[in-house]
Amino acid sequence: MSQTAKTNGMGSTYFVYGAILLIAVVQVIVAMTMGPSLWRMLPLAVIQAYLAVMFFMHLRDEKPALRLALIPGTLFVLVMLNMIWADSFRLAVMKPFAK
Amino acid sequence: MSHANVAIEPAFAAHGTHATGVTEERPFAIPSSKLVMWLFIISDACTFGAVLFAYGYIRNSAADWPRVFEAASIWNSLLMTFILVSTSLTVLFAVRAAQAEDRAGAFRWTMITAAGGLLFTFLHIREWLNLIHEGARLFTNPWGAPMFGAAFFSITGLHMLHVVGGVVALTVVALSYRAGRYAARHIEIWALYWHFVDLVWMFVVPLVYLLNMKR
Numbered sequence: 001m002s003q004t005a006k007t008n009g010m011g012s013t014y015f016v017y018g019a020i021l022l023i024a025v026v027q028v029i030v031a032m033t034m035g036p037s038l039w040r041m042l043p044l045a046v047i048q049a050y051l052a053v054m055f056f057m058h059l060r061d062e063k064p065a066l067r068l069a070l071i072p073g074t075l076f077v078l079v080m081l082n083m084i085w086a087d088s089f090r091l092a093v094m095k096p097f098a099k
Numbered sequence: 100m101s102h103a104n105v106a107i108e109p110a111f112a113a114h115g116t117h118a119t120g121v122t123e124e125r126p127f128a129i130p131s132s133k134l135v136m137w138l139f140i141i142s143d144a145c146t147f148g149a150v151l152f153a154y155g156y157i158r159n160s161a162a163d164w165p166r167v168f169e170a171a172s173i174w175n176s177l178l179m180t181f182i183l184v185s186t187s188l189t190v191l192f193a194v195r196a197a198q199a200e201d202r203a204g205a206f207r208w209t210m211i212t213a214a215g216g217l218l219f220t221f222l223h224i225r226e227w228l229n230l231i232h233e234g235a236r237l238f239t240n241p242w243g244a245p246m247f248g249a250a251f252f253s254i255t256g257l258h259m260l261h262v263v264g265g266v267v268a269l270t271v272v273a274l275s276y277r278a279g280r281y282a283a284r285h286i287e288i289w290a291l292y293w294h295f296v297d298l299v300w301m302f303v304v305p306l307v308y309l310l311n312m313k314r
Contacts, residue, residue, distance in 0.1 A: 010195070017188050024180045024304070028173060031309040041305035048301040056187050056294045066127040066137070074141045081152045091160035 016055040023048050136288045140295045143261075147299050150257060151306055154250040158310075165242030166311045167235075172226060176308045179222050180300065183262075186215035187297045190269070190290040197283035202276060205286055209273035212293065216266040223259050227252070254307055261296050269293065 027044050034040065054060040059067055126134050158164050168176075190212040196204035234241040235248045272289050275281040 010191070013188070013191055017184065020184050020301070021181060024177060024184070024301075027305055027309060028177055031305075031312055032170075032173070036305075036310045036312050038306075038310060041309055045302050045305050049298055052187070052294055052298045052301065056191065056297075057291055062129065063127050066129065066134075069127065070137055070141055074144055077145050078148045081148055084152060084156045085159065088156040088159040092162065 012055060016051045020048050020051055130284055133284065133288050133291070136291050140291065143295065144299075147257070147302070150254055151302060154254055154307070157244075157246045157250055161244035161246065163243040164311075165240060165244060165247050166313050167230075167233075167240075167242055167247075168308055168311050169313050172229075173308060173312060175222060175226055176304050179219055180304055182215050182219045182222070183297045183300050186212045186219070187294050189215065190293050193273075194283075194287050194290045197276065197286040200283070202279075205283070206273045206277040209269050209276075209286060213266045213269045213273070216262050216269070216293075220259055220262055220266070223255065223262075227255070251307060251311075254303060258296070258299055258303055261299070265289070265293050265296050 023044050027041055030040055030044075059070070125131065189208050193205045193208035193212060196208055230248075230251070235251070237248045237252060238245050240248050268289050272281055272285050276283075276286055
């Protein structure tokens with residue numbers, strides 16, 4: 001039996017569906033009223049992603065070993081991609097080449 | 100060999116293959132096909148991550164990054180979000196129906212999901228045409244940094260490609276499932292892919308649309 005068959009009812013699914021849409025509306029309202037800011041938008045997007053992965057994709061119902069195999073490695077790669085920001089600041093505000 | 104370590108595929112047992120109906124242990128207690136889809140999803144997540152980080156790099160290092168999206172574009176993106184998240188719900192209905200062996204119901208909900216994907220694509224192409232009409236091109240635009248178009252069209256184009264690919268895959272799987280060629284797990288596996296497409300959009304909207312909202 002697949003993991004998804006073990007979940008009973010759709011109550012949590014409807015709740016997550018509403019929550020994701022609500023967060024999307026909140027993002028738009030926050031951007032329009034307080035001004036768009038990465039540090040306001042990104043945490044909300046991460047919450048949406050967490051809800052989608054855990055409840056829609058049912059990763060919550062899978063074995064912990066699968067979560068451990070998938071999530072930390074992916075997050076590590078995404079974090080490592082952050083190394084470029086120093087260079088972008090250098091191009092924006094500093095000289096391209098030191099004399 | 101411990102019986103706890105083997106899994107018996109019903110198909111093999113039914114057809115009486117030379118392997119006596121015994122297969123290898125399922126990785127993480129899920130079918131190998133499902134694990135493959137998960138591995139594809141995380142590799143694609145890294146691809147989209149790289150593209151979004153590259154966009155951030157270009158945006159951060161540009162002195163005059165244009166902010167062009169007016170209220171109409173923002174509300175359009177919200178409508179597209181509603182459609183895509185709703186299709187994630189409908190594909191869950193399809194999975195539930197497939198697990199209950201309701202082939203007609205699973206086919207219906209999968210095709211509704213595919214139709215939602217097509218509607219999303221139509222709205223997105225309309226957005227593209229509006230921007231192109233206003234002068235946005237890949238490497239030029241009338242507003243500011245020339246790389247705006249390349250960043251926007253490549254990110255949203257890559258996502259749209261995934262949506263269209265998902266629509267095709269869901270249609271094929273739905274038709275094959277209804278004809279009895281595919282099992283419920285195939286619907287479930289492609290539902291995973293469809294949720295991932297939705298997941299990527301949840302990052303594209305704030306990073307590409309909302310951050311570039313017109314002041």
